[in-house]
Amino acid sequence: MARWMTIDQKRQIIAKSVECPSLTHAELAEWAVITFKLPHKPARSTISGILSNTSRITIDAYGDGRRRKPLKVLSLRLEHRLVQWVKEYKDKNIYLSRQLITMRARHLQGEICDTWDLNLAHSLHASPRFAFAPASWRSRFCGTKGGSSRTAEPTRDNGSVRKLPTNTTAYLQPMGSGIIAAFKQRYRRKQLEWVYGKMKRREDVDKKAYAVDQRRAMEWSNEIWQDMQKTRTISNGFRHTGVDFNGVNENPCTYGDDFYRWMTDCPAARSLQLTTSTV
Incomplete structure (x- = not known):
């Protein structure tokens, strides 16, 4: 397989193919396993992939011949x-x-x-082609992988930097454990109803009683998901993130109706109302 060959060995296969163009992919694989003493014979698709990438593998910029794969440099400045x-x-x-x-x-x-x-901020600030809006008009959330944890706060003209708590990631995932747990709970209920139906029909119930075919499982999942749309499970999951929804439950207020019902139905309230009107 290709993972057992170095870049230099791949280049030798390309050179051998140029030297003997009549060799098939299977014959090149036999030649490679004998010449390089590989533990496994490369597949014909592997040889075909090497030959199809001849222009990329043969250049020096592809990498050191002693490596098996080219070295990927994510940042030349960092390197x-x-x-x-x-x-x-x-x-x-x-x-x-x-x-x-x-x-x-x-x-x-x-x-x-x-x-x-900082260079981007200074270049945008000096350029007359860009219009700047106040930082309060918009906010941008930036997540960096392997970023620095230093507490330095350099001055930036193109935005503001705000520290987030260490558990921010969990609060920014709307598809949290609550939605998944609710889905699993409903699916488990479907399974119990399925097994209970078998027991009512006097069918044999064994260890595979909960097993269903793929179509029925997909139908259950669709029914569960449609049923969850009618609840507040998903909206609460997004609301707790604090990104798209407010941090409080926006149920309609029924204070006026409740107070009117209390005044009309409760005897103590009626007596209080009479006393107040008399005064």
């Missing part, structure tokens, strides 16, 4: 700064571990993001 940092310690005969390099990468990533954001 250059990491290489420079490692080289400084290497010149001092200090070899850094992978954990230290990872920690340094996280710190540098925060610095690079802050620098980019």
Whole structure:
């Protein structure tokens, strides 16, 4: 398989195909397993995929030939700064571990993001082509993966930075455990009704009594989902996020009707009303 071959071996397969164009994919696979002493013979689809990507694999920018896959660099600026940092310690005969390099990468990533954001803010502020709205008009939620946890607050002209609590992620997921639990509870009720129907019909009930076919399971799921639309389960799930709904339950107020009913039906209220009118 392709995962057992390095980039250099893939390039040799391409060179062999150019040298002997009459070789089939199966013959190239046989040649590769013997030449490279691979534990498994590459599939014909693997050889076909290598040959179809000839223009990409043969260039030097694809990666070091000793690697099995090309090295993916997500940020060239981060890569250059990491290489420079490692080289400084290497010149001092200090070899850094992978954990230290990872920690340094996280710190540098925060610095690079802050620098980019500040440059963007200054460039937009200096450009007359952009109109700026107050920060109170709109808000943007930014979630970063592996971002810096430093407490520095640089000045930004294009927005405001607000700290969120550590449990923000759980509150920003509307499809939370409440909706899933309600769905499972209704599905379990369907299963119990299914088994109870078998018991009423005097059918054999074994360990597979709850098993149903895919069509019936999909019908149950559709019925459950339609039934949940009539409840407040989903709306409460979104309301607790605090993103699209208010943080309070917006039930219609019935205070006036309740008070009028209490005044007309309760004897103590009628006596109080008579006393008040007499005074």
